[in-house]
Amino acid sequence: MINKEVSSVAEAVADILDGATVMIGGFGEAGSPIELIHALIDQGATNLTVVNNNTGTGEVGLAALIKAGRVSTMVCSYPRSANSKVFPELYRSGHTALELVPQGTLAERIRAGGAGIPAFYTPTAVGTPLGEGVERRTFDDRDYLLVRGLTADVALIKGRAADRHGNVVYNKTARNFSPLMAMAAKTTIVQAASVVPIGELDPEVVVTPGIFVHRVVAVPNPGHEAELVAAGVSYP
Amino acid sequence: MINKEVSSVAEAVADILDGATVMIGGFGEAGSPIELIHALIDQGATNLTVVNNNTGTGEVGLAALIKAGRVSTMVCSYPRSANSKVFPELYRSGHTALELVPQGTLAERIRAGGAGIPAFYTPTAVGTPLGEGVERRTFDDRDYLLVRGLTADVALIKGRAADRHGNVVYNKTARNFSPLMAMAAKTTIVQAASVVPIGELDPEVVVTPGIFVHRVVAVPNPGHEAELVAAGVSYP
Amino acid sequence: MAQRCALDIQNGSYVNLGIGIPERVAAYVPQGREVIYHTENGMLGMGPPPEPGTGDPELINAGKQQVTANPGAAYFHHADSFAMIRGGHLDVCVLGALQVSERGDLANWSTGAPDAIPAVGGAMDLVAGVKTVYVITQHTTRDGEPKLVESCTFPLTGLGVVDRIYTDLAVIDVVEAGFQVVELSPGVSFESVQERTGAKLIPGGTDGS
């Protein structure tokens, strides 16, 4: 039998190594797997390269991981937010480096990495500072940049429901980067508000098929970042 | 108000021009928009480049379009099937040319075309006759071929249900190439077994969002190719 | 500005509105026009903010504010969302600007200040892919410096991408020859707009401008 369910977030992240590249789903707080991130903080892995659209808010979730000094490089499109205080400090101090990637290029690079495409051409960022030094080529009289697919050792993903095969469905705009990151990581770990019996998810509506998922852990009542930040919570 | 529904398959395909590139959804008979294809035969456009995984069976649907002499080039991965008799004849006579593309490369080229990606690299077909003469490049010690995105003037698509915005859901493995072709065509025309009121399709399960769809036509009881072929039907 | 811009949003358009003033365009689209709003984090058919207490923190827009889903909405992942953008499927995007050049170059993501945290989001994707790019901006900076210029001095978002600019003083198209005035705000003269613009304006308005 196939059973990808593990019993705790601690068990789910136990083998993440120092120096790993970790993709973390979510756009702002929507889809952010806070409990998996907190388990990763407890676990202790450091010198991580983290791929996420943002850099977290307050001192919970991704921001807490950055604050704990575990992130040596952030790959993201928008490392600035109303309540994002942790990253700017560590970026200015030189502790955490930044690879800035346009949002759509970031998404497509992750998908390419998961789809076995080593590189593709995109019109985005041609003529801008983010296109400087990037190989350029003209197709049909328009200029494009060559960008590489992006893969990771681990992806941390938040779903609405999953089953023991690893099939996942999401909640509204919490979907964002997660299905792509699930494709691009060697080990994809999903926290789901409910782990349902096999067959309960309609095959027509599965968003991430189980082939992309390696571990599933139930987190029945995931925290909401905005509420935690508003309440002044700081992890750990 | 937005209303993409048109009242007949004839109206839906009325403006397709001679020489157009037409993507036709379906893998074998699953997802084949037979009624739209028959309307296109009646409409008369010729010298078409048709993109489909196969070349149809019997003398209905795609095979009937080919038999009517309307297709100057087929772009496909598998132009041979148990009941595929029409294409081999016109191919051997030189009437219909063939661009043979590996199935996964075909799918990805169509997606790229729809996603504004002019070209990408793929490992598929390196070292094979289909890789001969194709630009090659090494990334991380592996060889890849450079292939171009594929777009079309028109896509003909079969859905299970659609709404007036053009949102579409499919039936099982009839999905196949259709969501990709819908992205890659200037004009995407969908025949749906039912056109449902707006709001009836759950936003979580829409497969092709309406932005990719330009016309919707209800075809309540679409024919099944295998049944038509078994019954010896020949269109027109 | 948002109100004037809204007049140019046609029925049936697929539209992406940038954070800030561009968002206000939605409120002014003339009655009878059905417009579908795209938010690049993954939805078509975005509706207004939820009634207090009814929102879902996982139903948000690109500005990370809670929104609603209109009937006919669809959710999708980021690669599909930016396929819509990059693939030219969106009709209009409306963005803010730091500077626009007379060739249509846009600078709106960075002032180039050395201590600023660079952050680009989806702006470069939008201007590279969306069919028509509208800019809404004050005509000058708070210090009175022109924002419409011969060449941008701030880091670029895209080259030759802006189609039309809505400022507090005028509506201006970017045409082959440069900035063409299409419309002046009530009580504003062509000359006064020219004075506040860092490049030569071409008259072209139907109102005599």
Place this chain on the structure above:
Amino acid sequence: MAQRCALDIQNGSYVNLGIGIPERVAAYVPQGREVIYHTENGMLGMGPPPEPGTGDPELINAGKQQVTANPGAAYFHHADSFAMIRGGHLDVCVLGALQVSERGDLANWSTGAPDAIPAVGGAMDLVAGVKTVYVITQHTTRDGEPKLVESCTFPLTGLGVVDRIYTDLAVIDVVEAGFQVVELSPGVSFESVQERTGAKLIPGGTDGS
């Protein structure tokens, strides 16, 4: 052959079975192992053919035969399906062969006959992307010509892609040095297999071969 191959399919594997004899592997996977079948036209969790009269002509496999969906199945479009293949997410594919070379080159899509309609389907994608490629084939052609050869003469499907070959005579791995016999069929001698093979065989079986 299919039965022997099935022994090597591990619990939890994601497997794509080619049309024909490879399809039969599913029937022989040992009890207690749960294997998930992928069909490249767009499904994971493919089940056996439907009971007569219960099928759906739009629920088919890559061979265009009606199948069923097991609990836990998922449908997806072709780009996602081949992302699974090209991206290295499938564990095993089992294919037929016209020829396999001692370097693991596979020819299985075309005899190169000038009047044949060329047709490749997903074979080139599968061998380029799937982690482990198994081939099931008769050891020789109907005319007794070897199918395991030093170099393929038929057009290639992929270069250096085959990991293991199951024939009526033996199980043979493609290793650095060439064809290594892993197992002989009952009553078959190493020498008789060598006689029917177009390249040098390396002994390596635990059964003394």
